[in-house]
Amino acid sequence: MEIKVLFFASCRDLVGKSQTSITMSDGASVSDLLARLAADHPRFTEMEASLMVSVNQAYVDRSQPLQDGDEAALIPPVSGGAAAGGVATGESRGGRSHVR
């Protein structure tokens, strides 16, 4: 069966392309797909643990079985953003006059 695989961000840089098509044997799972990618791209192994995987645009477990025509994507951790820095730290801000 044919699986379309998408790569993003650091994962795309590592693999050197944004997508590929991989032929897997029937009954293969996401784990099998990841093993295949690690075989083709040795440095893939070091980032694998941090990746999420989606199949047909839904996050899935590694055990998820694949089907012919599936679109799998390797999803590095999303940026998360810096929500931090909420409450003002110790510095005194009280004396400042307002520019109007």
Add this chain to the structure above:
Amino acid sequence: MEIKVLFFASCRDLVGKSQTSITMSDGASVSDLLARLAADHPRFTEMEASLMVSVNQAYVDRSQPLQDGDEAALIPPVSGGAAAGGVATGESRGGRSHVR
């Protein structure tokens, strides 16, 4: 002494003007000013308890002494808005005198 008095919202409708100038005797307080207004506008009495008073643009207590040239304002409850789950207004309208 001369006190400038401003009226807003329902209070302005009741008094029938947006501002006036009132001559008070020296040593008069906000309470004295309110009593004078109640004498001139009988219906003023029924809304008086709900009013905040500011002098020179700072909320004050009824006991606040007035001085010549002061600008007093009668401030009906502000609309509060519908936050749905409403924020208590007591804390902020406690007659604090704000100094800038």
Add this chain to the structure above:
Amino acid sequence: MSADLYRIQGEAIQPDALHDTVLRESDGAVATFAGVVRNQSQGRRTRYLVYDAYREMAEMKMAEIGGEVKEKWEVDRVGMLHRVGRLEIGETSVLIAISAPHRKAALEACHYAIDRLKETVPIWKKEVWTDGEEWIEGDPSASQQSKK
């Protein structure tokens, strides 16, 4: 140049009126709140609203709230506009925008600022319906009737 801004105005408020005002290059977040005239209140159909303000004091109280916000959160700039006069359905009555390096401070500060504004800033709203009008003073659900 961006700066804090606290203003009562008769002119229409555009929803992006404060974005550039508060944004500086060190900011990663701008939280904005727009209060808008809705078409009904307590089940009664609104024709339009009239806002009245004690202008000088209102601007001073808004600046005070800006000061409180800056003491409580690591925010950059604060902007607050409030409209007065007659407002139609869908028009913006109040706009607050707060910039900050990070989103949490901007969002929390914006929420705090609009709550405080509604509590302490001397601005009043009159609702006008087809069959009457009323100054909305204090908690709307417990407001005294002063229909004409």
Add this chain to the structure above:
Amino acid sequence: MSADLYRIQGEAIQPDALHDTVLRESDGAVATFAGVVRNQSQGRRTRYLVYDAYREMAEMKMAEIGGEVKEKWEVDRVGMLHRVGRLEIGETSVLIAISAPHRKAALEACHYAIDRLKETVPIWKKEVWTDGEEWIEGDPSASQQSKK
């Protein structure tokens, strides 16, 4: 006509892009959050950012967040835009606007939506400095180096 909107786009995002989109006559509040490219990160001067997205999935996940928001709060419309490609300092990377009858729901929902977006929507940011670049993946303070 206003409606929910979830879009990944290459074009610049204007800060008022969603106000009219989400506002209807029954709404009294619009809360808006804009994420903006700042000039530094962890003390390092940013030249520009590049955002990458898994576009179809990102739009779907944003719509999911919109659904969560509507379950949790009494809000009306939800709009979310996220930019991809190269962004300069001061440009808006993400814009969320949520309308509601009352302000509390709009404000809380907007805060929740941006936090969820940062957690679950497949969008990545590359910071480009004068002396290198890096995909920011996961917690920025603990991010792995992948400089070129």
